[in-house]
Amino acid sequence: MSEFLPIGEWADQAVNFLLENDSGTFGALGTFVGSLTELVEQALMFIPSWVLAVVLTALAFRRVGWRFALFCAAAVVVIIGTGFWNATMATLALVISATLISLMVGVPLGIWTAKSRLAAYFVRPSLDFMQTMPAFVYLIPAAMLFGLGKVPGVLATVIFAMPPVVRLTSLGIRQVNSEQLEAGVTFGCTPWQLLFKVQIPGALPSIMAGINQTIMMALSMVIIASMVGAGGLGNDVLTSISRLDIGLGFESGLAVVLLAIIVDRMTESFGVARPTKA
Amino acid sequence: MKQKIVAKGLHKIFGRSPDIAMEMLRKGRHKDEIFKETGMVVGVQDANFAVNEGEIFVIMGLSGSGKSTLIRLLNRLIEPTAGQILVDGQDVATMSKAQLVALRRRDMAMVFQSFALLPHLTVLDNAAFGLEVAGVGRKERERRALEVLDEVGLKAFAAKRPAELSGGMQQRVGLARALAVDPSLMLMDEAFSALDPLKRTEMQELLLTLQKEHKRTIIFVSHDLDEAFRIGNRIAIMEGGRVVQIGSPDEILRNPADDYVRAFFKGVDVKRYLTAKDVALPDEVLVMEAPADLNAGFESAIGRLRQMRRNYGFVVDKERRVLGTVSIDSMLRCLAEGRTTLEQALLDDIPAVPGDTRMTELISNIVRNPYPLPIIDGERRYLGAVTQTILLRNMAQETANV
Structure with missing residues (x-):
């Protein structure tokens, strides 16, 4: 079989080129991501598990309702009882740092694509690429550029999880009621005032939905990221696969599911609690 | 009167190359032709008007006539293609x-x-x-906002x-938001059109009350003739992107510029907008200056009335201020009794009617009094007379016109 388009070779060369000509940017980026993740994890580990459990349950009661609060309490008991608390917190720390970075980049990018056709022209296909390229593939260059550990895991997660928040921010900004925009302009808003006083508040429900989606995608990706040594629940899942250990697989998998449900409902509640009707 | 805002040769063309469309307009091409050939839409074509300070200027037209575009050109929510806005x-x-x-x-x-x-x-x-x-x-801004919310009753x-307020209340907030900045010029785009008729009238009243307290220049877009006549000092009527007529409600009602303007009145009870002075005729009834010699004066008046086959006459003073109405009978009675004072001859149950009285009120008045009514201005000066005949003729005419 003769291949006349050695795209794979080019990608390989591109990554090697980056490696050889790196003047410290990857190092700096790695340090930043690494310390952020470390900080979040330290904070989560520092808080005793029962305190976090109580706070979580109380929050669930306030934001969602007593049934969900009950579910949260039960879920925490299951996670602690199966001995996965520390691994779950490590995973949560990865998710939180990956989400924070995704939002720092994704929200401005979404606003920019909403305002500039040129930006949309370039960003949209990139988002398609980021979302559909099999998630494992990011891990290879990430590991080569940043070594093994949490940093490549978080960065691969960022790439995989960022598209929803970009898309939904952009959509939200574009869908702000045109008379509300006119009202903003009429009363003498500068473009920045219009953005912060009318467009972003108007787009907030959509942005919150995007954040929720980003968090859920990050959660699924950090499990896969354990392949490059990101740690957390993913490690246990990975071990269970290599050992064909059904018990370990089920327990660690269950912890992932419980974490996902809690995170999803919680972030969703922050989205709908805002008054969205005009 | 000072002119607050003046539009000169204002154009708006929606499309890729407005210059081409402008050139076609200058050559006298019609907007429909321009649309057919280039796909460009002439939104506003050569709008010229001046709004005086303290006036409510209503821009009226059917949907698609360009009135909403026009008002947005004034503060450049929409960029004008050509023309000036001063x-x-x-x-x-x-x-x-x-x-x-x-x-x-x-x-x-x-x-x-x-x-x-x-x-x-929040509100x-x-x-x-x-x-x-x-x-x-x-x-400072919260103090001011509370002040205006108080003015609109909220x-x-x-x-x-x-979201917790009704539509009418929401628009009061909209009004308060505009008033809070104490603007010298208010633009109101179909401001009350989304409200139910009762709330609409209420808001119109509120606007007029606010206007009485503090005169602002207001440009008000509306498709509602009722509203335009109620609140407008002057009205501009738009059709197909052009201003086809500008005038006071009376002028437009009595002299519609074309069939389009006339069509606005179709199905509308125009009589409601007419006032007594619109229908009064000056020469229909005998008018005499209060005579110095009453006996001689009455006798000659009776003679003239009989000649005209009329029963009633109005008495005015030297400045043509209406003193009252006399009839052949009342004058004959005076002459017969020999106590000839003017007061004796005046019929005291015939009121003089102010010129701005609405038709509906006038009709009920005429039905009660089968005499001609003298119509007067603010200083009681004689403007003309309204009789049952005149009224009937007017109503017949309105129906024929439409």
């Missing part, structure tokens, strides 16, 4: 962005058909929005969100 002599069309922002903050406020309140802000913050944008401190709702 606000206090300054051309808005050529202003820099910074000047435009300053002008919008200082001089112009707008009220929208769909209210366009910001749902994430108070919505009312203070214009001031906040202009950088007024929190304390002070008690300051902490609510717009």
Whole structure:
């Protein structure tokens, strides 16, 4: 079989080129991501598990309702009882740092694509690429550029999880009621005032939905990221696969599911609690 | 009277190359032809008007006539293709962005058909929005916002969100938001059209009350003839992007420029908008100056009335102020009794009617009194007479016109 388009070779060369000509940017980026993740994890580990459990349950009661609060309490008991608390917190720390970075980049990018056709022209296909390229593939260059550990895991997660928040921010900004925009302009808003006083508040429900989606995608990706040594629940899942250990697989998998449900409902509640009707 | 805002040769063309469409317009091509050939839409074509300070100027037209586009050209929510917009002599069309922002903050406020309140802000913050944008401190802008909310009767709702209010109340907030910046010029785009008829009338009253307290220049877009006649000092009628007639409600009613304008009145009870002075005729009834020699004066008046086959005459003084009505009978009685004073001869149950009395009121008046009624101006000066015949003739005419 003769291949006349050695795209794979080019990608390989591109990554090697980056490696050889790196003047410290990857190092700096790695340090930043690494310390952020470390900080979040330290904070989560520092808080005793029962305190976090109580706070979580109380929050669930306030934001969602007593049934969900009950579910949260039960879920925490299951996670602690199966001995996965520390691994779950490590995973949560990865998710939180990956989400924070995704939002720092994704929200401005979404606003920019909403305002500039040129930006949309370039960003949209990139988002398609980021979302559909099999998630494992990011891990290879990430590991080569940043070594093994949490940093490549978080960065691969960022790439995989960022598209929803970009898309939904952009959509939200574009869908702000045109008379509300006119009202903003009429009363003498500068473009920045219009953005912060009318467009972003108007787009907030959509942005919150995007954040929720980003968090859920990050959660699924950090499990896969354990392949490059990101740690957390993913490690246990990975071990269970290599050992064909059904018990370990089920327990660690269950912890992932419980974490996902809690995170999803919680972030969703922050989205709908805002008054969205005009 | 000072002119607050003047539009000169204002054009708006929607499309890729407005210059080409402008050139075609200059050559006298019709907007339909331009649309067919180039796909470009002439939104507003050569609008010229001047709005006086303190006046409510209504822009009226059917949907698609370009009235909403026109009002948005005035504060450049839509960029004009050609022409000038002079606000206090300054051309808005050529202003820099910074000047435009300053002008919008200082001089112009707008009220929208769909209210366009910001749902994430409280009623108070919505009312203070214009001031906040202009950088007024929190304390000062909240004080001012409470003041205007009080004016529109919503002070008690300051902490609510717009979604918790009814449509009419939301538009009061919209009005308060505009008033809060104390603009010299208010643009109101179909401001009351989304409200039910009862609420609409209520808001019109409110606007007129506010206007009485503090005269502002208001440009009001409406498709509702009733509304235009109620609140407008002058009305501009638009059709197909062009202003086809400008005038006071009376002028437009009596002299519609074309069939389009006339069509507006179709199915509308025009009589409601006519006033006594519109239908009064000056020569229908004998008018005599109070005679110095009453006996001789009455005798000659009786003779003239008999000749005219009329029964009634009006008596006026030297300045043509109406003193009252006399009839052949009342004068004969006076002469017969030999006690000839003017008061004796006047029929005391015939009121003089002010010229701005509405037709509906006039009709009920005429039905009660089968005599001719003298119509007077603000200084009681004689304007003309209304009789049953005149009234009937007028109503028949209106029906024939439509």
